[in-house]
Amino acid sequence: MAAPREMMSLYRNILRELRLAYPNGKYKEAPAYRYVKKQFRDNKRTSEQLCRSPIEMAHYARTYLCYMQSVEKHRELHDHYKGGGERTVESTANLVGLGLPKTNH
Amino acid sequence: MAAPLGRFSVNFLSNHIVSGSILRYTCPIVNIFKRFNSRETKKFFKNATITQSDGWYEVNLDQRKLRTPNGNLFRVPNEALALAVATEWNAQKKFINRNIMHLTSLCNTAVDNPMHLTRGVLIKSILHFMETDTVSFFIKEPPELYKMQKDHWGSLIEMVEERYDIEVPVMEELAAIPDLNPATAEKLAKFLQSQSDWALFGYNYAVETIKSLVLTLGLMDKMITVERCVKLSRLEVDFQIERWGNVEWYHDIDLYDLQSRMSAAALFVHWSNETVKIKRKSMLSSTSSSSYVV
Secondary structure, eight states: OOOHHHHHHHHHHHHHHHHHHSTTTGGGGOHHHHHHHHHHHHHHHHTTTOSHHHHHHHHHHHHHHHHHHHHHHHHHHHHHHOTTOOOOHHHHHHHTTOOOOOOOO | OOOOOTTSOHHHHHHHHHHOOHHHHHHHHHGGGGGGOOOSEEOOOSOEEEEEETTEEEEEETTEEOBOTTSOBOEESOHHHHHHHHHHHHTOOSEEOGGGOHHHHHHHHHHHOTTOOOHHHHHHHHHHHHHTOGGGBOOOSSHHHHHHHHHHHHHHHHHHHHHHTOOOOOBSSOOOOOOOOHHHHHHHHHHHHTSOHHHHHHHHHHHHHHSOHHHHHHHHTTSSOHHHHHHHHTHHHHHHHHHHOOOIIIIIHHHHHHHHHHHHHHHHHHHHHHOOOEEEEOOSSSSSOEEEEO
């Protein structure tokens, strides 16, 4: 059974990721925001009655959090290390003093 | 002492070995060419929202309905999945980067089915990975690595074997790879048949990403978390990192890439199996119509 403290921490972290995705405080209008809030609230209420769902829910909350965090970290690292991309054909030709042939466009 | 290299001093080079960030220094020069590279699409909408229609959920980018690469209407059978896709689109900054929108890609594949895969073909493709599963190959040298594999993979293999009543082939030498035990193949095929069409796409994506059906089953069955699943698939890499150091722009990018893909696949499979509605649609078969449980 997922501890209530872990659920709170998962909830806070998911909201933090949503806040990153929606800058300028607009995350409250995010389509996912209401859904996430409802899921956690419902889970809190029914956690005594149903044994199976809280464990499942904690697992998928963790998975969704991992998804958002991994995508963000991947994006950050990629932006940091990606460099300028490839040179265009024109600038490559210019490197050796050549120009591209004129085409009829 | 060697002739001074100017900007690239010896100190700088030793920093590079520690931090692996040499590209950070070459970036300012290379970046001038970025504005000539117009392959990226700008973010062309302000808001992504979801709507419901006829039991399916669609995503709207501003007023326009989202479409798949093949031009089909983008629609998914599960609300949470649609919300997650809308969040993916809203999370894009100035440019749209489809390479990291894994949930959107998975949904597009399921809707379009561009390779015209049938259930049988998908199941066969998924089972094929079992024959050369990542966790099947133990290496005796060096002994620390062998111990790591026994410790980490051992318990998961046992759990999966027990849960599905199968035998995971384990090889410790580079001999001829035996065929999959027919009883194992049959039981796994039966399990995969019980998954929805969309879930099969998710399974296929997952096994192709980490090259292991055992790890995928462990993840989908909630035996292990995504982080642990990816860690288990990268055991040798972690072993080498412990010995030789971590290279951020290779190891970390690879790690987060695997984690994003596997967590997307896990969520996709879960949400695809969650809705229990019977629909009649022609999908994944060459005959005119067939029903499937969504």
